[in-house]
Amino acid sequence: MKPGMSRDMNPGAVERAPLALDGEPRFAWRGVMLDVARRFRPIPELERFVDLLAAHGVNVLQLHLTDDQGWRFEVRAYPRLTEIGRHRSASQLGHGQASTLDGVPHEGWYTQHELRGLVRYAAARGIRIVPEIDVPGHARAILAAYPEYGVGGAAAVAERVTEPWTRFGIDDEVLNVEESTVAFVCAVFDELCEVFDGELVGIGGDEAQKTRWRGDPRTQQLLVERGLADEEELQAWFLGRIAGHLAARGRRVIGWDEMLEGRDPAPDAVVASWRGPVGAELGARLGHEVVLCPDLWTYFDYRQSDDPAEPIPVGTVLALEDVAAFDPLPASSSTALRKRVIGLQANVWTEHLDTRDRLDYAVFPRLGAFAEIAWNGGPLDWASFAERLPGYLAWLDEQGVDYRPLDGPRAEQQRPGVPGVPRDRAARIAELERLTASLRSAPVVE
Ligand code: ACM
Numbered sequence: 001m002k003p004g005m006s007r008d009m010n011p012g013a014v015e016r017a018p019l020a021l022d023g024e025p026r027f028a029w030r031g032v033m034l035d036v037a038r039r040f041r042p043i044p045e046l047e048r049f050v051d052l053l054a055a056h057g058v059n060v061l062q063l064h065l066t067d068d069q070g071w072r073f074e075v076r077a078y079p080r081l082t083e084i085g086r087h088r089s090a091s092q093l094g095h096g097q098a099s100t101l102d103g104v105p106h107e108g109w110y111t112q113h114e115l116r117g118l119v120r121y122a123a124a125r126g127i128r129i130v131p132e133i134d135v136p137g138h139a140r141a142i143l144a145a146y147p148e149y150g151v152g153g154a155a156a157v158a159e160r161v162t163e164p165w166t167r168f169g170i171d172d173e174v175l176n177v178e179e180s181t182v183a184f185v186c187a188v189f190d191e192l193c194e195v196f197d198g199e200l201v202g203i204g205g206d207e208a209q210k211t212r213w214r215g216d217p218r219t220q221q222l223l224v225e226r227g228l229a230d231e232e233e234l235q236a237w238f239l240g241r242i243a244g245h246l247a248a249r250g251r252r253v254i255g256w257d258e259m260l261e262g263r264d265p266a267p268d269a270v271v272a273s274w275r276g277p278v279g280a281e282l283g284a285r286l287g288h289e290v291v292l293c294p295d296l297w298t299y300f301d302y303r304q305s306d307d308p309a310e311p312i313p314v315g316t317v318l319a320l321e322d323v324a325a326f327d328p329l330p331a332s333s334s335t336a337l338r339k340r341v342i343g344l345q346a347n348v349w350t351e352h353l354d355t356r357d358r359l360d361y362a363v364f365p366r367l368g369a370f371a372e373i374a375w376n377g378g379p380l381d382w383a384s385f386a387e388r389l390p391g392y393l394a395w396l397d398e399q400g401v402d403y404r405p406l407d408g409p410r411a412e413q414q415r416p417g418v419p420g421v422p423r424d425r426a427a428r429i430a431e432l433e434r435l436t437a438s439l440r441s442a443p444v445v446e
Contacts, residue, residue: 014054014125018391019368020384021057021375027328029291029343030374031060032367033132037067037141038168039350040086040108041359047121049359052399054125056371061122062130062202062254062345065110068140068165068173073133074111075191078184080145082109088164095314095352096421101166106354112195119196130254131192132202135185136175136238137209140165143173149181150174151212151219168351172209177222177238186245199252200270203242206256208235232262232438240265254291257283261438272345274299276429277333278436284340285444293345296428297326298370300362301349303422307408311361312352313420316428320406323369324380344374352420357402361413364403368392 032053034041041049053061065073071085087107093100110118115131122129135142141164143150143157150157150173161173175181192201210231213219223234236259243253243266254270257279264286271283272291283290295302295315302315328344329337346367353359368389372380389406396403404413 014051016057017055017368017371018395019056019375019388020372025057025375026377027341027343027374029060029345030058030371031062031130031291031293031343031345032058032363033062033064033293033345033347035064035067035348035350036072037064037070037134039354039359040070040072040106041356042108043110043114043118045356046118048356050118050122050125050127052364052367052401054127055399056367057375058367058371059126060128060130060343060345062132064132064134064202066133066141067138068171069168070106070108070164071141071145072109073115073131073188073192073195074109075188076112077187077191078146081142081188084145085109085141085164088166090166091354092166092168092351094312094415094419095168096419098419099168112191115195128198129196130198130200130202131196132204132254133185133188133192134202134204134206135242136177136205136235137170137173137207138204139175140171140173142175146184149176149178149184151176151216170207170209172211174208174210174212175238176216177213177219177234182238182241185242189242189246190249193246193249193251199250200254201246201251203239203246203253203255203259205235205239205259206274207258210235230262234262236262236265238265243269257436257439260286260442270342274347275436276432277337278432278439280341281334281337282439282442282444284334284337288340289342290337290340291343291345292328292341293347295347295432296425297323298344298346299349300346300366301351301353303420304362304366304404305408306422309409309414309416310420311358311409311413311415312418313422314352316423316425318366320366320369321382323366324373324382324385325378326370326373327379328373328377344370346370352415357413360402361404361409364396364401365389365393365406366404 071081075081086109090101090103093102143161144163147157148154213231257273271288273280274293280290302318303310303313
């Protein structure tokens with residue numbers, strides 16, 4: 001057993017959902033990622049979520065604590081992160097061109113004391129919390145608080161970024177790559193390590209846009225001084241510095257598969273592969289442990305049917321039946337990947353999940369199918385799962401979970417008039433191929 005994969009903690013007397021979760025689990029990492037940056041959820045709600053995860057045999061909760069839209073983690077050395085980063089004046093309503101702003105302020109943050117309590121609470125239920133601070137992209141909440149860490153000088157950044165982002169999407173703002181910025185990020189991770197005692201720490205690394213780095217003379221000077229070929233290598237340099245700092249503290253990092261662009265920043269990192277199999281295959285061939293979370297199968301913010309009544313339909317269709325059909329290691333998977341996969345993770349991005357009930361709607365009952373696959377391997381035998389489904393839904397009712405009914409959203413679960421951006425599966429697969437092209441052609445020294 002790898003050091004990072006501590007044996008399942010004794011979960012005590014956790015009541016299990018009536019699902020097929022018996023015997024030895026197939027995967028050591030049975031994870032769920034929750035985005036509390038886009039939508040803050042108070043601690044009692046997180047405890048309830050932890051209870052529900054434990055009942056599904058989930059043993060990892062990745063907490064996405066920071067993003068463009070909010071910073072939720074108290075950092076004593078840098079108080080403005082929560083003073084400024086915890087609050088935005090409004091949130092985007094809907095998705096795409098037709099979206100608007102809701103005009104409703106949103107805020108929240110966790111003290112270190114509260115999070116220590118949550119770590120203990122989860123551990124007592126057999127769940128490890130893996131905290132994530134996302135760098136160098138998804139950084140607008142940082143830059144609203146400390147513009148000196150952005151690209152182009154503090155004054156220019158302060159003009160561009162006046163508060164955490166009220167919009168959703170991928171933004172050009174990124175951290176700069178000065179030594180002072182590395183020192184700042186390392187200091188933040190130092191405090192994170194004091195609160196979260198597990199070996200693994202999330203550093204993000206996803207969707208960092210390179211436009212500002214490309215257009216900034218100072219960044220280009222640093223790139224050349226450091227002997228780096230391009231902005232992808234610069235990203236790897238940055239992530240490598242953070243990973244190295246954490247390694248000196250006895251920690252290992254987990255990052256999204258973009259982490260492998262440019263060059264490998266940390267040989268012992270865990271790669272969370274979300275953009276199809278390409279990052280997973282490369283990570284495995286480079287010797288990384290891999291967590292599979294391909295968006296087409298495990299993104300629980302994606303719409304659950306083609307029905308226009310689905311609330312704010314985004315992403316491709318990911319119906320309960322589709323989750324059940326998830327084959328984490330299809331016949332095309334390499335031997336290296338089979339050896340290196342440590343588990344599966346469902347990711348819950350919360351742009352459009354602004355209440356506990358909307359979170360319930362997105363997560364359940366899809367988590368039931370995912371949990372069985374994480375425990376037994378996949379795909380599920382639908383006829384067999386369908387036999388357990390009525391009992392499982394009755395159990396969700398007993399727990400007060402506002403899940404999505406099998407025949408579609410109830411009236412109060414719909415969001416009439418709020419636009420989404422439904423995606424077509426073939427178009428998304430083509431986009432993923434384009435996005436991961438550089439990983440496919442990456443040289444690997446075996
Ligand atoms: C991600 O979905 N940006 C990891």
